[in-house]
Amino acid sequence: MDYGISVQEKGEAVHYSIRWSPLELAERWSINAKVPAVAGVYEIYWMDDHNHLRMLSVGQTHYGGLRSEIRRLTDPELITDTKTKKTLEEQEIWFRYCPSHSPEIMADVVWYFKKTYFPENPGVEHSGRYRKIYMNESAPDKLIWVP
DSSP states (O other): OOOEEEEEEETTEEEEEEEOOOOEEOOHHHHHHHSOSSOEEEEEEEEOTTSOEEEEEEEEEOTTHHHHHHHHHTOGGGOOOHHHHHHHHHSEEEEEEEEOOOHHHHHHHHHHHHHHHOTTOOOSOOOSSOSEEEEEEEOSSOOOEEO
16 A cells, blocks of 8 residues: 555645555664655654553654654654653554655644644644645554544
8 A cells, every 4th residue: 555645625725635654663673674764744652551542743754754753753762851751761652654745735734633633732834825724544554542
């Protein structure tokens, strides 16, 4: 299956369809072997004591690509934030990704997810090209995460 983002524009609205990679356990060797070194969006989760996935990070990457960014964000030796570092050291970490070469598309997609997941403070801006942004996701696994 190809992972990626398709776009349907209609006036001042856009509908993105995102096809995620399968969820993978964040291990150094599997990241290096399976994740492409291209631009894209990603989600990183940690598994709690009740076997629920909890969102750790959602974002986009350009330079260095998905491989180096996911590798960096899941390695406790490379993280300076104490709380995140502790989570990375003590919990099982999972990730998924979707390649995209368009900075505008990635900005819209990441804004949509952050606005949905963290409505009080998404912390990013969309591209400004559309008044309405809609999203449809598909993935090979069923993901249920707890905020």
